[in-house]
Amino acid sequence: MDKIKHKLLVLSGKGGVGKSTVSSQLALYLSHIGYRVGLLDVDLCGPSIPKMLGLESKDVHKSTKGWVPVYTDESQKLGVISIQFLLGDKDTPVIWRGPKKNSMIKQFIDDVNWGEIDFLIIDTPPGTSDEHISVTEELLKHNPDGAILVTTPQAVSISDVKKEISFCNTMKLPIIGIVENMSGYVCPHCSECTNIFSSEGGKLLAEQCNIKFLGKLPIDPNLSICSERGINYFTEYPNSSTLAALKSFVDNFSLKPNTTN
Amino acid sequence: MSDQxxxxxxxxxxxxxxxxxxxxxxxxxxxxxxxxxxxxxxxxPDLVEIEERMKTVKHKILVLSGKGGVGKSTFSSQLSFALSMDENVEVGLLDIDICGPSIPKIMGLEGENIHISGQGWDPVYVQDNLAVMSVGFLLDKEEDAVIWRGPKKNGIIKQFLKDVYWNELDYLVIDTPPGTSDEHLSIVQYLKTSNLSGAVIVTSPQDVALIDVRKEINFCKKVGVPIIGVVENMSGFVCPKCNKESQIFIPTTGGAEKMSQDMNVPFLGRIPIDPLIARSCDEGKSYLITHPNSEATKQYNLIFNKIKETVK
Structure with missing residues (x-):
């Protein structure tokens, strides 16, 4: 853990707002611009990261130094750990109560040999319960940069994020900022942009709570297709608005001093 | 026990x-x-009390999904609104999403509190025949986080089942959080002797959601909960400008219908994306009443009728 320069937790009270999408796109983007990145999926009952990165059928190996992450390609710039890699049959449900989930998370934090990496991004399940308390408690021992909160613009989701903010405050975990996902949908037939989940909510919330607004990610059907097929979206669509949004989003980060370049 | x-x-x-x-x-x-x-x-010993309390509830329907944000709470609320449109039918809606309760907002009951009477905890009423219970009613402020580990969550679910005075109900709709963990195990365990009608499983069409939903179906099979059927939500988007349909969440592997066939469970239908559904939820109104002629309302009603037929 202490060989890792930056540790970021991706949180949201609400499910399906794009935590895993944001985590995996951020990880891909950071590795795309040259960093060494680790991506840890602590969603034990609904792990989506392996599917999103096209790594569904991979297994984790154990070495003397601990678990070896699954790498997306030979450059080994992006390593991934998820419970999905430990399941024999991918449709098997992980029917675990809290204590068992907590010990798995502790193992993920302590026993994975990430090597020397620049960023560790941790994707979480929705809520403010066992997984969140455990991973935050473990991380706080290792000086994390903080949490990125993901939301969609509609009010129901925003009220869950407010809970997530009070979670961070209670746990004394710094907040890096808020990302608004699924901001608008561009009709492929007539190019009309519709705000499916109403709009501007994330930005308003950030202003209200005095938290940095990191930016908006639009709904981009190509992104989920690439995710599902495990294709590198950035090389496939170098001029996309999503790429531009990710870039400004990373530029907006204020991380603890320790950066390499 | 766990509370001690x-x-x-x-x-x-x-x-x-x-x-x-x-x-x-x-x-x-x-x-x-x-x-x-x-x-x-x-x-x-609490199970005996729960059994006693649940005797006056005819049908108990769980709304489940492995994945978050696919529309469980939206579906649960619209189902409850729809069932209660018949004034002779008594409906209860129980929200066991302890860390992210959205039901109070969707039902237009934000800021409400529960009251304790001689018979137990009184639920909050939307109308005479529609009662709601959620951990949201127990919080001082909307933004308060419920930072609880499993045992405490299980304790409150047990109290909801044991202490809430629903009176006579025709239907109790139970909305759940995503996953296959404490809340799900507990509700199934606590209702084991109370004749749970079954589970409706909600998903969106894309494969990332279906992976988790397959796990949820296997969870039901494993713990012995009958599956009423699968609903595909957010299925297709009709552009308000050009009226053409496109797929936002693309069903790359055939969507929920194909998955239902593969897993041998009933498929109940599809509900299209309509931005007005999200708006109705934000405003705490019944989409079915405010938009009675929309395509989504039509699909909702078809699905609800199948559910009523199945549990009858």
Whole structure:
């Protein structure tokens, strides 16, 4: 853990707002611009990261130094750990109560040999319960940069994020900022942009709570297709608005001093 | 039992009800050891009370999904609104999403509190025949986080089942959080002797959601909950400008219908994306009443009729 320069937790009270999408796109983007990145999926009952990165059928190996992450390609710039890699049959449900989930998370934090990496991004399940308390408690021992909160613009989701903010405050975990996902949908037939989940909510919330607004990610059907097929979206669509949004989003980060370049 | 513990259970806790309680190696040094070792084993006495309370509830329907944000709460609320449109039908809606309760907002009941009477906790009423219970009614402020580990969540779910005075109900719709963990195990365990009608499983069409939903179906099979059927939500988007349909969440592997066939469970139907559904939820209104002629309302009603037929 202490060989890792930056540790970021991706949180949201609400499910399906794009935590895993944001985590995996951020990880891909950071590795795309040259960093060494680790991506840890602590969603034990609904792990989506392996599917999103096209790594569904991979297994984790154990070495003397601990678990070896699954790498997306030979450059080994992006390593991934998820419970999905430990399941024999991918449709098997992980029917675990809290204590068992907590010990798995502790193992993920302590026993994975990430090597020397620049960023560790941790994707979480929705809520403010066992997984969140455990991973935050473990991380706080290792000086994390903080949490990125993901939301969609509609009010129901925003009220869950407010809970997530009070979670961070209670746990004394710094907040890096808020990302608004699924901001608008561009009709492929007539190019009309519709705000499916109403709009501007994330930005308003950030202003209200005095938290940095990191930016908006639009709904981009190509992104989920690439995710599902495990294709590198950035090389496939170098001029996309999503790429531009990710870039400004990373530029907006204020991380603890320790950066390499 | 779990409410009597003096500290959270340790990592390898054998469970407070098991024969090993207080005796396994993980129990050494646990502050609860004495409590667990001496507590009476066997059937939970609370289950008898829950059974008694649930006798006046005819049909109990769980709304489940492995994935978050696919529309469980939206579906649960619209189902409850729809069932209660017949004024002779009594409906209850129970929200067991403890860390992210959205039901109070969707039902237009934000800021409401529950009251305690001689008969137990009174639910909050939307109208005479539609009662709602959620942890949201117990919080001082909307933004308060419920930072609870499993045992405490299980305790409140048990109280909801045991202490809420629903009176006579035709339907109790139970909205759940995503996953296959404490809340899900507990609700199934607590209703084991109360004749749970079954589960409706909600998903969105894309494969990332279906992976989790397959796990949820296997969870139901494993714990013995009958599956009423699968609903595909957010299925297709009709552009308000050009009226053409496109797929936002693309069903790359055939969507929920194909998955239902593969897993041998009933497929109940599809509900298209309509931005007005999200708006109705934000405003706490019934979409079915405010938009009676929309395509989504038509599909909702078809699905609801199938559910009524199945549980009858």
């Amino acid at each position: 513990l003096v500290a959270p259970p340790p990592e390898n806790c054998p469970g407070t009800q098991s024969e090993m309680s207080g005796k396994s190696s993980a129990c050494a040094g646990c502050p609860n050891q004495q409590i667990c070792a001496t507590a009476p084993k066997g059937p939970d």
